[in-house]
Amino acid sequence: MKKSEMQAHNLEYEAKMDCARAAEREGLYRAALDAAVSAWENIEGMMQYSKKYEEEEFVKIDAIDLILRYSPLLLDSKRLKLLEDLLETRKRIPRNADDDLKSKLATAYAQIKDNHRLWSHIEGNPEARQDDLRQVLGADQTYWRAVAESWEHMGLVVRQPDGGSYRLALTTRMGQIVPAKCPSCGHIDEAPKAMFLEQTDCPKCKSSVLFVLVSRRSPP
Numbered sequence: 001m002k003k004s005e006m007q008a009h010n011l012e013y014e015a016k017m018d019c020a021r022a023a024e025r026e027g028l029y030r031a032a033l034d035a036a037v038s039a040w041e042n043i044e045g046m047m048q049y050s051k052k053y054e055e056e057e058f059v060k061i062d063a064i065d066l067i068l069r070y071s072p073l074l075l076d077s078k079r080l081k082l083l084e085d086l087l088e089t090r091k092r093i094p095r096n097a098d099d100d101l102k103s104k105l106a107t108a109y110a111q112i113k114d115n116h117r118l119w120s121h122i123e124g125n126p127e128a129r130q131d132d133l134r135q136v137l138g139a140d141q142t143y144w145r146a147v148a149e150s151w152e153h154m155g156l157v158v159r160q161p162d163g164g165s166y167r168l169a170l171t172t173r174m175g176q177i178v179p180a181k182c183p184s185c186g187h188i189d190e191a192p193k194a195m196f197l198e199q200t201d202c203p204k205c206k207s208s209v210l211f212v213l214v215s216r217r218s219p220p
Contacts, residue, residue, distance in 0.1 A: 001048060009045020016042070017062055027214045028181065029070050029154060033079055039063040040086055047096055060099050068104050072111035073150050075119065080108055114139060115147055122157065122168045131165035155214075180211035188214065 001009075020035035040063055047061075064083065071079045087094050087101055094101045117137055122128050128136075133144035148168055151157035155178075159166040171178075181188050185205035201208050 001045060003049075003053070006045045006049035006052070009042040010049040013039050013042035013046040013063070020063070020066060024066070026181075027155065028212055029074060030076075031183075031212060033067060033070055033074075033076070036063045036066040037079060037082060043093055044090065047093070051096075061093070061097055061101075064093075064097075064099075064101060068108050072108050072115055073147065073154065075112055075115055077109070077112055080105065080112070114143070118144060118147060119170075122170055126169045128168045129162070129165055130159065130168055178213055180213045182207065182209055183212055184209050 016035050016039035020032045020039070023029070023032035023035060043061060043063060067079050067083050071077070071083075084105060087105065114137075118133070121133075121137060130145060130148055131141070133148075134141035137144065148157060148159060148166070152159045156171060158169045158171055160169070179188050179190050182202040182205060184202060184207040187202055187204035189203060189211070200211065202211075
């Protein structure tokens, strides 16, 4: 690959990751993952350019790290499968990265299974106590607390203080008033969640779009 080609891949990678980071800051986590996945096609060129001309070593690859961080929290095995395919077909990526990406991928798959169990528990027990999770679900209480806190930051769970711990409840009731963002003009509107699950007209730009749910809180 010529220097100009490597540089072009590097610039495209950075532009896509800027979009991913911006979406993450706004709480648009699935949009952030979409942008990160789109950057994968530029990883090899970016790595070659950075190592050859910027003398950079890769402790982690942000476009992959974002998937490993958020896919388990979003119970998104589809993107983990895409990552698995990427590591199998583009072997230069895991070979040139300092991270043990395949080990981290296996951990992410295991976390999805654990997070499914936690989600089902909270769904079936709306007043579940956070300090009881280790007794009910096993594993490490520190892990369950970290997931519950992340879900709270992402707007998926409410943690209500109660006697030195928290009561947990999902925030996915269809009639709940939630904010959502028009992907066409960026307008943020509020309405019952069910209204945002199908295509609707944006009151600002009048485009017929599928609104993207956003968090009321700042991302972690």
